[in-house]
Amino acid sequence: MYKIPGHHHISMITKNAQLNNQFYQNVLGLRRVKKTVNQDDPSMYHLFYGDLTGSAGTELSFFEIPLAGSTHRGTNAISQIGLLVPSFESLEYWKKRFEQFEVKHGEITTFAGRAALPFEDTEGLRLILLNNNDEDIPEYWTAWEDSAVEQEHCILGMGTVEITVRYLEKTARTLKEMFGYVEVARSEKEAIYQSVAGQAFGEIIVKQQEGPIEKPGRGSIHHLAIRVKNEEELMFWEKEVKKRGFYASGVIDRFYFQSLYFRDSNGILFEIATDGPGFTADTTVEALGTKLDLPPFLEERRTEIEAHLKPLD
Template sequence: MYTISGHHHVSMLTKNAQMNHQFYQNVLGLRRVKKTVNQDNPTMYHLFYGDLTGSAGTELSFFEMPIVGRTIRGTNAITQIGLLVPSFDSLLFWKKRFELLDVKHGEITTYAGRDALHFEDPEGLQLILLNNNGEKVPENWSGWEGSIIERSNRILGIGTIEITVRYLARLAKTLTDMFGYAEVTRSDKEAIYQSVAGQSFGEIVVKQKEGPSEKPGRGSIHHLAIRVKDEEELRYWDEIVKERGFQSTGIVDRFYFQSLYFRESNGILFEIATDGPGFTADSTVDELGKTLDLPPFLEEQRAEIEAKLTPLD
């Protein structure tokens, strides 16, 4: 039986790719590892940020939609992204940095049993820095030494993800019965699940909330991708998803990884994605994120695609 080895990436919506790049690379110190386009709509940028090579589990991705409106918060949505930092002292560093750079943030508190610092990006995306407290991280994660943030405070990768739904039990059943997540805690309206025992890089907090569904906009989260090793594992999960009565897209070749998509019973969009081939499939490590990279099937349209995109740098 295959297992889910943690988060792969999280994808969001942004109204302004230039502002987005400024914040995630120049404020948070992440590396822009891929500048490409939405493969389903190549008129819009698709930007990826992460560690040295954008390793699975470190990737934050953004679709640029210049005409997108504001997010109207509600239920049945992925509502918060945790990012791991090395220590409690790192949280103190980030609090001071956010104060200096006028980043909206709260006080240091706790979340899912960890020291935490809540903050927002310029478009209201809700994020949390979480104290990893020296615990292990996936072996494939590799720090980017070009970051403006020193190693002792640098963001390591993705931690706890929060999902808010009307029907907690339905999502709980998908996570535990289908994917093998362990239920760590459970109350009437909140539960924590882990794909890797004791580790937040595969942890999901599920909150139950009544009311209207969230209306997505700038700063909203489009989907969560969870991580599998290779195409063989992905084919296994494709069959499992279908057997459980969900509608799968089937396997889609994204060139940098292969994946499939489905919505669980509350409407949350999940992607299951492979570790490889990775972002170095068409770039050297040194050149990652510097030029517009297109998958081979879009290369013939390069001139047309570039003409419709606003230069970022």
């Protein structure tokens, strides 16, 4: 059986791509590695931020929906994103930086067994910085040297992702029995699962919460993508998803990676995505994120698409 080597990316909804672009580049110091459009609706931006090349496991992705309303928080939702920083000193650095930029944030606390600093972006998306404590990270994660943040405190990549559900055991079974995640902590109302032993870059915390289902809007999380190496592994997981009785989208070629989608029994949307070919498939490393990139099947519509998009920079 294949193993899941960690998170691939996570996708959210933004109402305002310009403000989103400013926050994630200038405040969080991430690199905009791809400026493209939603392939299913090319009238909206799809922005990716990450490390030097947008390596799998570092990618934060946003769909711009200008008419997006407020998010009504509830259960059966991906509810918080962990981002790894190098040290406890980094958390102290970020607390001062958030104060400087008037970013809504809490106090340094503990989350999933790590020192942590919760904060929100300009649209109320809930994120939390986690002390990686000099632990290993994937060897291909590469720091972006032109970040607005001091190198010794830069965000490394994705860490623990929080999922809130009505029925903990349903999502637990999907993670453990289908994908091979290991349960490393458990209480009555929450459990922590790891795809790679001891590592936060493949960690998911599942919390049980009753009440109404979340109504998504700006600042909500659309889906979590987990990593596979190649198309062969993706085809394997498609069979496993169907074997469990879930509806699968079928393999979709996103040009920068291939993927498939399914919802678990709590309605959580998962994507399974390949590592490659990556964002340099149509752009040099130096030019990543500087122009509007379109997959080949949309290139002939470039003039029409660009006419509907507001400039970001």
